[in-house]
Amino acid sequence: MKQEHTITNVSQYLELIRENNYYHFIFRGQNEAYGGIQASGFRPYKGGWYTDTFYDIEGMKKEFYNKVIRRLSPDEREHFLAFCQHHGLPTNIVDFTRSPLVALFFACNGKNQPTESGKPNNYAEIYLIDKTRLIDITDLLVKSKNENFFEVLVENVDVQKEILVKIEQLFLENTGEFIHWIKNLIECYENNHLDIYGDRNIDINEDDELDSEETSGQCYSLTDYKDKIKNDGVNSLKELYIYVSSEIEDENITHSDNYYINDLEYGYYCNEAIGAKIYLALLINLLQIFINIKERIDIRLDIYFTYQPPDLFDRITNQKGLFIYQPYLYGVESVYKYGVLNYQSIIPDITVKVENYNNILKELNYLGINLESIYGDFDNIARSIKLNNDLLFPEKVKAKFSTY
Incomplete structure (x- = not known):
């Protein structure tokens, strides 16, 4: 049975994790629900007669690869899917983290910004998924050169053999489930x-x-x-x-x-x-x-597939990140010629609703969880300094001019 909680501050959140022993979970924070947990490449798809389009994930990935290949390192070529995600190309992988505080930051950050629909956010959420239900398919994705995993699984006997070993190991670790x-x-x-x-x-x-x-x-x-x-x-x-x-x-x-x-x-x-x-x-x-x-x-x-590339970017390290690979199949209906997209649903085991997010961001900043620590690039370091200075600047100005 799915569980839901509501928190209003950092200490309450950490106490919730401690009391319920939520240490064997991965976390995802979202400041907008998007109708559930969906990879960025799937969000435009609505499944109706006139809304059957979605991003051409494979096509965009190939075009991007052809344009940047000469500047890629060997690791970036091997894990090009992670490279695409890092640079904002819509993909079928979903960011998760092993850190509950990082997830809390992502749930609260940007809540003052308009959503994609132009409407204000009403709430933030953190989604928890049990680690015991995860199968790492990083090696299989690399061997298949990041081809669509569901299609590879159906066609490739060698991949079937390897995934069978992984499923059997997972079953041995979850004999009661x-x-x-x-x-x-x-x-x-x-x-x-x-x-x-x-x-x-x-x-x-x-x-x-x-x-x-x-x-x-x-x-x-x-x-x-x-x-x-x-x-x-x-x-x-x-x-x-x-x-x-x-x-x-x-x-x-x-x-x-x-x-x-x-x-x-x-x-x-x-x-x-x-x-x-x-x-x-x-x-x-x-x-x-x-x-x-x-x-x-x-x-x-009940089984989710994970993708864990090496730490190609500081962001992966800072965020203690990993991806859930959201496999999919896409086809065109034969009579009316509309596109049909089917992808694996990601259903969280636990949902934590977050209230009072502005104060939570201040608490996280005090604990060192902010744009600077999460991203680490020059732009976000500057943004982090600016945000902190905006909070303190009125007092500094007042103190400065009181000396004259």
């Missing part, structure tokens, strides 16, 4: 009215379902496994593996070396390995369905 994550992935099919074959709005006859269960001992459809694995995860997980293996139509997924399990993996202590293979197979199958039907679909996964 991974069954729930598989259940939620099945719900993603259900919520989008999809079956495992990619058909829409399939209604299941209850009598047929009972007959199927009595004769085969297995569930009739994918969504029937939600309760089975929840109530009897160990045994039902093996049943689900067999079901997925036989029912996913793309045999490149289910009959590859990546997906095959040996006799030892059927043992009780290897459920995480079986679960990881089920999860990856269902995810790739779901992405293939999205590519084929080209309709607006809600992609909600």
